[in-house]
Amino acid sequence: MKRAAYLVLALGLLGGAAAWFVTRPVTLPATVSARLGGDAQAGERIFLAGGCASCHMGTEDGADHKVLRGGAEFQTQFGTFYAPNISPDPDHGIGGWTQAEFLNAVMRGVSPAGQHYYPAFPYASYAKADPQDMADLYAYMMTLPADATPSRAHDLGFPFNIRRSVGVWKALFVDHDWVVTGDLTAQETEGRYLAEALAHCAECHTPRNALGGIDTARWLQGAPNPSGSGRIPPIAGEAFSWSAFDISAYLESGFTPSFDVAGGSMAKVIANLGQLDKPELDAIAAYILRAGRE
Amino acid sequence: MAISRIIGSAALVVALAAPALAQDNPAVGARQGQFKLYGHNLAVLGGMAQGRMEYDAAMAQTAADNLFHITRHDQSRLWPEGTDSSTIMETRAKAEIWENLDDFTAKFVALQEASAGLQDVAGNGLDALRPAVGAVGQACGACHEDYREES
Numbered sequence: 001m002k003r004a005a006y007l008v009l010a011l012g013l014l015g016g017a018a019a020w021f022v023t024r025p026v027t028l029p030a031t032v033s034a035r036l037g038g039d040a041q042a043g044e045r046i047f048l049a050g051g052c053a054s055c056h057m058g059t060e061d062g063a064d065h066k067v068l069r070g071g072a073e074f075q076t077q078f079g080t081f082y083a084p085n086i087s088p089d090p091d092h093g094i095g096g097w098t099q100a101e102f103l104n105a106v107m108r109g110v111s112p113a114g115q116h117y118y119p120a121f122p123y124a125s126y127a128k129a130d131p132q133d134m135a136d137l138y139a140y141m142m143t144l145p146a147d148a149t150p151s152r153a154h155d156l157g158f159p160f161n162i163r164r165s166v167g168v169w170k171a172l173f174v175d176h177d178w179v180v181t182g183d184l185t186a187q188e189t190e191g192r193y194l195a196e197a198l199a200h201c202a203e204c205h206t207p208r209n210a211l212g213g214i215d216t217a218r219w220l221q222g223a224p225n226p227s228g229s230g231r232i233p234p235i236a237g238e239a240f241s242w243s244a245f246d247i248s249a250y251l252e253s254g255f256t257p258s259f260d261v262a263g264g265s266m267a268k269v270i271a272n273l274g275q276l277d278k279p280e281l282d283a284i285a286a287y288i289l290r291a292g293r294e
Numbered sequence: 295m296a297i298s299r300i301i302g303s304a305a306l307v308v309a310l311a312a313p314a315l316a317q318d319n320p321a322v323g324a325r326q327g328q329f330k331l332y333g334h335n336l337a338v339l340g341g342m343a344q345g346r347m348e349y350d351a352a353m354a355q356t357a358a359d360n361l362f363h364i365t366r367h368d369q370s371r372l373w374p375e376g377t378d379s380s381t382i383m384e385t386r387a388k389a390e391i392w393e394n395l396d397d398f399t400a401k402f403v404a405l406q407e408a409s410a411g412l413q414d415v416a417g418n419g420l421d422a423l424r425p426a427v428g429a430v431g432q433a434c435g436a437c438h439e440d441y442r443e444e445s
Binding site: 061233259261 | 329332333334340341428432434435437438439442443444445
């Protein structure tokens, strides 16, 4: 009897220890960041492709895409998130951060204090990026204007207000491998990097399961809009029949093949991607068509 | 010149504030029809700008004249209160329109200005056409970003 009780206790402790282990924040190896020098000029392209401004710029009409004071609101089934200030302000932004701290935030979702970030911040996509690109991005972001607007606290209920619980989500859903694999052309491979690692098309265009994980089996096949009543359209599967030319032109200008114009959250995606070079948009288009054939 | 072209916008502000009518309002189909005509003319202008079709000065000018005039269509009976997407299935007009009528109107005026700019240059060759079409697209997108439900 007594022995059984000890056994249960021991198993419980073990389970707890395992859970504690699984949910621990895992950072990049220190050697990764230490070796990298950042090129601010090259970082601008990563900034545009990554769409950082879409979420982190101010929310007022005509807000400057380069003043990353934060404030945008994201309503989800778990509560409301607010994008923080990530301008180089030393007190209210990330001006005091090292490059290693920045890389851990963006590529591992771990804060300088060693806590998990919530996946409303799409680090699960950025995790696939080349650390060199993220070092360039860090150098670029440190050249942007500082802004002293304080970040706003998220509005979350129990248990989602416990950051440690995000460790479970990460263990289940963060996968550093590409979703679309196989024998890709050089152009499709470039497009995959831009679309899967940086521009995070799937974060909006793919449906999620009950725990908020992206359902890779329905990759890019359209999804309910998490904060609104509309739907985010499919860009793969039978319901989507655009050509590569159509996709690339849309990402450049917002014009659809029937000359409607993009709106909703896609408008900001286009404001950023439209500044990339045309061959990069063509590469994304090639990847999207390839993903649709998988 | 430019001022006279955006005439009608003041009337829009007043009219937008007019009280509501019932559900299944014919105004919804009518305003969607006006937007379809925008797209119909942009298919020519944008089609040329994107190289989907050969540039033709006369065709471009006609399409730009059309767009100029359609964007002057008086809006007063097209946006009755209670015709937003939370009330009516068939519309993508967000309720925020009626909470921010001044801004919604300003975005219409911005489109009127951009379409005047396009009308001025549409017949002057592809290099003049391209940026003017881009400016019209920006004006369309700025309103869709805030006031149109995602598809």
